Amino acid sequence: MEWCVSMPKIELHAHLNGSIRDSTLMELAKELGDKGAIDFSAVEHVILKNDRALNEVFKLFDLIHILTTDHKTVTRITKEVIEDFAADNVVYLELRTTPKKNESKGMSKHSYIEAVLEGIRSVDSVDVDLFDRPSADISVNSNFEDCLCNGTGKKKIYVRLLLSIDRRETAEAAMETVELALGMRDLGVVGIDLSGNPLVGEWLTLLAALEYAKKQGLQITLHCGEVPNPDEIQAMLDFFPRRIGHACCFEDDELKLLKKLRIPVEICLTSNIRTETIASADVHHFADLYKSNHPVILCTDDTGVFSTSLSAEYALASSTFGIGKREMFELSEKAIDFIFACDRVKGELKTIFASALGKFN
Numbered sequence: 152m153e154w155c156v157s158m159p160k161i162e163l164h165a166h167l168n169g170s171i172r173d174s175t176l177m178e179l180a181k182e183l184g185d186k187g188a189i190d191f192s193a194v195e196h197v198i199l200k201n202d203r204a205l206n207e208v209f210k211l212f213d214l215i216h217i218l219t220t221d222h223k224t225v226t227r228i229t230k231e232v233i234e235d236f237a238a239d240n241v242v243y244l245e246l247r248t249t250p251k252k253n254e255s256k257g258m259s260k261h262s263y264i265e266a267v268l269e270g271i272r273s274v275d276s277v278d279v280d281l282f283d284r285p286s287a288d289i290s291v292n293s294n295f296e297d298c299l300c301n302g303t304g305k306k307k308i309y310v311r312l313l314l315s316i317d318r319r320e321t322a323e324a325a326m327e328t329v330e331l332a333l334g335m336r337d338l339g340v341v342g343i344d345l346s347g348n349p350l351v352g353e354w355l356t357l358l359a360a361l362e363y364a365k366k367q368g369l370q371i372t373l374h375c376g377e378v379p380n381p382d383e384i385q386a387m388l389d390f391f392p393r394r395i396g397h398a399c400c401f402e403d404d405e406l407k408l409l410k411k412l413r414i415p416v417e418i419c420l421t422s423n424i425r426t427e428t429i430a431s432a433d434v435h436h437f438a439d440l441y442k443s444n445h446p447v448i449l450c451t452d453d454t455g456v457f458s459t460s461l462s463a464e465y466a467l468a469s470s471t472f473g474i475g476k477r478e479m480f481e482l483s484e485k486a487i488d489f490i491f492a493c494d495r496v497k498g499e500l501k502t503i504f505a506s507a508l509g510k511f512n
């Protein structure tokens with residue numbers, strides 16, 4: 152659907168290493184194959200395979216991480232991911248990534264995020280807003296294209312970073328990520344995400360770091376309910392994060408509590424279907440949450456791994472649930488309320504959406 156592409160959109164759940172272009176992954180795999188570090192022919196079909204159960208996805212991430220272990224590559228993939236989201240008319244992107252140590256490459260968690268920031272700074276085809284600064288001059292009288300270009304002739308995208316804690320990490324490693332995020336608040340880092348294979352790791356191991364992050368004013372989003380785990384779901388809801396991702400395996404009473412607490416849910420339709428967490432789009436819990444006016448945000452999760460885009464997610468929701476153009480526009484605009492950036496950014500995004508409204512009535 153053409154209008155899904157042209158509509159301004161807000162992406163709040165995108166993992167950097169899950170959003171790499173297939174062509175880049177293949178190139179990186181080929182380079183490592185040529186050096187004899189990996190068996191390219193064995194890796195090729197893994198990269199190009201489309202349907203994977205949830206557990207297999209995490210095996211793929213382990214492979215992707217082998218391909219993206221040096222600073223230069225981290226910088227490159229960050230730049231490309233931002234360019235790809237901007238090309239899809241994503242006007243605000245909250246990109247999340249797990250800071251990684253790799254002693255053989257001289258990489259620390261800090262230098263990993265520095266490489267990500269270098270990637271953001273190196274984007275030149277699009278104007279990137281990464282820091283808080285005085286209000287930009289976006290007039291409400293401008294049209295959508297002018298707003299998107301901010302008068303420079305270039306598209307504009309707001310980018311903020313979330314640092315992810317992987318469920319496999321120790322309590323100390325999680326705390327290190329939180330300290331890193333706190334030290335980089337002036338550089339575009341706005342919060343913490345908890346992700347990684349939901350079948351491994353313990354909530355209690357990571358709780359102290361998450362509580363500390365929250366106390367220090369970092370915004371928190373948790374992957375919650377990707378697999379049935381009533382104790383963990385309850386504990387996560389009690390923690391009261393600013394948002395959660397997925398919420399696929401909620402029992403009725405958990406759903407009731409979620410609705411009562413009005414915690415916004417990042418919905419990743421294609422990801423949930425591809426990983427067989429949800430049988431098909433038409434039975435996805437998005438429909439119930441949307442109908443009951445619960446805050447929901449359509450997101451991609453991993454555009455590369457699941458071969459999707461945010462436009463494709465909007466098109467899928469529109470066609471599956473019979474939601475019209477105007478309502479989809481409103482859904483997209485509503486996401487502004489749930490971003491982790493400051494009020495200045497929220498105000499500017501509202502202006503961008505106001506100027507685009509006429510096209511989506």
Ligand code: 5GP
Pocket residue numbers: 166167168169212213247248249250315317346347348349374377422452453
């Ligand atoms: P990275 O943090 O390395 O930039 O992005 C890949 C990582 O994001 C994966 O290793 C995994 O920890 C996390 N991730 C990506 N997609 C998913 C998902 O669907 N569910 C969960 N729980 N974690 C994910």
